[in-house]
Amino acid sequence: MTDINLILILMIFGSIIAIETKDMLSSVVIVGVVGLFQSLAFLILKAPDLAIVQLVVEILSLVILLRVIIRKEESEPQPHHDYFPMLLGITLSALVLLFFFPIIHELPEFGHPIMRVAKEYIETGLGATGAPNLVSAIILDFRAYDTLGEAVVLFTAVCGALVVLRKTGRKKSGESETET
Amino acid sequence: MNKEPGMTLIVKTVTRLTVGIILLYGIYIVLHGHLSPGGGFAGGVIIALSFVHLMLAYGKDVALKKISMPVASMLESFGAILFISIAFLGFIGGYFFFHTLGKGEPFSLLSAYMVLLSNIAISLKVGCGLFLVLVSIALAGKEIKK
């Protein structure tokens, strides 16, 4: 288990660097590297489906973030006047970590999961659906309602993004009208 | 700056060679979703990535000529309706999402017909939806540059 701990420590360092640098381009690139580490960790945890999806989703979100950052000139930031948000952030993070300690004792030990529901899916998966890929059989046969919900959420998010980004034009007299 | 849209000559040549292979690879992952890792979501995102690759290298006019925006939104809605109608087919057997079409023999390409059809429907929906969002972000971002 030392390789997963090593990857997690690298991810911690990467995310701390990504939110602290002043240069926007390098922080976006480091977030991309953190996503690639996550894909590598999924491969080590024996989940090849998730590794493929995480890799391509990371590339796409990098393209989206780079589109926002390039050619936006940013005025120079003011020095820190307020310490209140920083203290609030550190307090909330410490509270989250503190409340997680008793939960670890309730969970099963790492590496020995209780697979009460998964036992039936593994034993009858190939016979009931005819698909050797158990993850596809679960999301499209045994738990198809979740896939339906996910399709609805994706459709709604795409519609929302398209509505926000409609073209607006300004007339000379100062009033704006919208055109699709 | 460049007078013509898109990137340099090297990027355009490499794009012309590889964009068809990426699209074919995405379709392969969708169709073999029940035999090897992958499935509808991964294949759909890869298909969207191939069109985004074309748009980034050649400018958005060339990409919009291959698939225009009304066609893409119609394909996305068609994918969603196909998924719902596959679910309604289950009413023949007894309840919603019941798998009525047969199973075929395991480990071959044309088996588990429900899973195959659902993978194709989901890949259409995810691929076209993400391509639409990226084209809109690229179209909106160009207006800000003053």
Next chain:
Amino acid sequence: MTYFLCMIVFAVGLYAVVAKRNLIKIIIGVMVMEYALNMLFVLFGYRLGGRSPILERYQEIKDIVDPIPQALILTAIVIGLATTALMVALAIRIYEKYGTFDITKIRKLRG
């Protein structure tokens, strides 16, 4: 120990959402929180010395990693991409109207 390291990544993302002033840093913080949570769920289902849940021909079924968290997180990753795209669309609109990404200035200027 491994679970605790995952929660540290989540806490770093939470700090970025609460305490940063740049809008893009807030979006990056939400992305880091999503990475940590997806990793945590797959860690819950791991089995030491297990195999991936893809069956092969003529192989007996024993010692397979739990496939249910993988099936649920698969859709969660794609939904995370959709919410990132929506947040970036909103950020583009805010920049068009106010001319800056700083959240303390957005209240003061009137577009």
